[in-house]
Amino acid sequence: MLKPAIQGTLSVLKTAKAHAPNVKKIVITSSVASNLDVATFYDPNTTYTEKSWNPMTWEQAAEKGNPFANYMGSKLYAEKAGIEFRDKEKPQFSITWINPTYILGPGVALDMSALNTSNEVLANVLGSKKGQDPEGVAGWFVDVRDCARAHVVALKPELDGERLLLATAKFCTQDIEDIANKIPEFHGKIAIGNPANREKELNHASQCDASYSKKLLDIDWIPFNKTVEDFANQWYEQHK
Template sequence: MSKVLLTGANGFLATHILSQLVDSGYEVTGTVRTESKAEDVFLAHPSFKSKVKLVVIPDLSAAGAYDVVFKETQFDYIVHTASPVPDGSGKDFDQDFLVPAVQGNLELLHAARKYSKDLKHFCFTGSIVSVADVSKPFSGKVLTANDWNEVDPDVARQAQHGHVSYMYAKTLAEKALWKFVEDEKPQFTVSVISAPLIIGPPLQRLDEHAFGKGRTNMSSDLFYNTFLKPGTESSGNPLFSTYIDVRDLATLHVRALAEATDKNRRLLLANPEPFFAETVLEILENEYAQLHERLASVHAAAIVANNEEDVAHPFKVDDSETRGVFGDKIYRSLRATVIDTAKRLLEIE
């Protein structure tokens, strides 16, 4: 049985990856930052108790943070999802974003190289924010694996904005990974799966009435507050429209361990259907007639009439290499994503 280390195992994406790894027969060790987060995983999925080992690592960027994990287990694969996200609690770019993202990445890579001599593959959860500055208007350029978001850390320090800090730290963390690969030439191959907005039904433990209390993930909050929250008025396209379903993204992380190990790759993703407000609301209205009164009204921004294609496709992504590895059938329909996400969020509101 192949052994996998999964970091940030309690997260939105990671919980889906964890579930699929278990279903695929892998022996999984997961890392979490606190005992309570480990308890949350097992409370949400009691069957994992006999199949998953969770290790508490409070500070992933601390020197030797992963040593105890690697000394106990020889891993065949690593899936690294753990990274600081903007949740309103941290505003210092260096302390709350840069150091955890970059140094946490390097600590794991160095430990993997040192201790796991038989490690075959390291799969890193990247982001489209490392490929392009998504805060700027769409330029019309098709993004490829050769593109980078050129970031200046001082800009993030001055901005003191969580989303800017995330974007810059995520970019610098990935650059540090590729520099490690170039300098150290590790015994394992690396794939970076660069995801856009991740939408889908949360699988992690969520309390009832969790919204607005810091107990949900960012994209679930975005979906609920934009489309489902009573009294919400949506305008135009408030969400980043290039997206992927969290379940599809999790599947590709798991498949990468078997299908993307022959060489290092930077894999870009984007569902060809845009996550566009008017389309999402049309799906919701057709599926949930009882929610008609509370569903947000769309007042399309003027840009829709002027250049609807650019609004619907704010970033065009060349995912041909990703399809070359995994095939063409890697994205489920927008309708399935919207219906399943709404169903789950309405259960816990």
């Protein structure tokens, strides 16, 4: 997984440099996986920013039988390869990296059989039954529509070379349950969790300070409740 990720990034950059002289800017979608340290990911006293780097070694990232480490490492080393290319090859174009957290929200055409991993945390609650207890998740999110907007804004020259962290707000499974149960179509039919445990659940994830990126992007960020509601409405239309 590591080498294909690196080769994929370098292939685009090398081709653009050699054959596309009119290209002035490339925006690369990376991941918060490049920022996180798995050793402190669940530590609420640890805060990640745009300047944070995953300290994973190549040997750790390439560990056989560890797809999570392989994924984390692929994002990290692909990003590093892009930076090295920029610094050594000095192409005619600038590069900006975007590192999203959980990308949540409705799709243009939602295929429930092929959901992205992030949206599965919403689907697990919406597809639950009353009395069930979906796996607890805590982390940071960005609405998919804001993620798209960020890629457009990142084309601006003043954002050349930036490494942007997309983290709108922190959430947990209990938040999803609380919001979804206020929607008439789901009220009383799905898991309700235990609101008293919300703060404890939220503390199962580290902190993200994306204030620098938010200032640069200047986007009116979609709140978590709207993200959940819009996805839930789309989910309901496909399952009613």
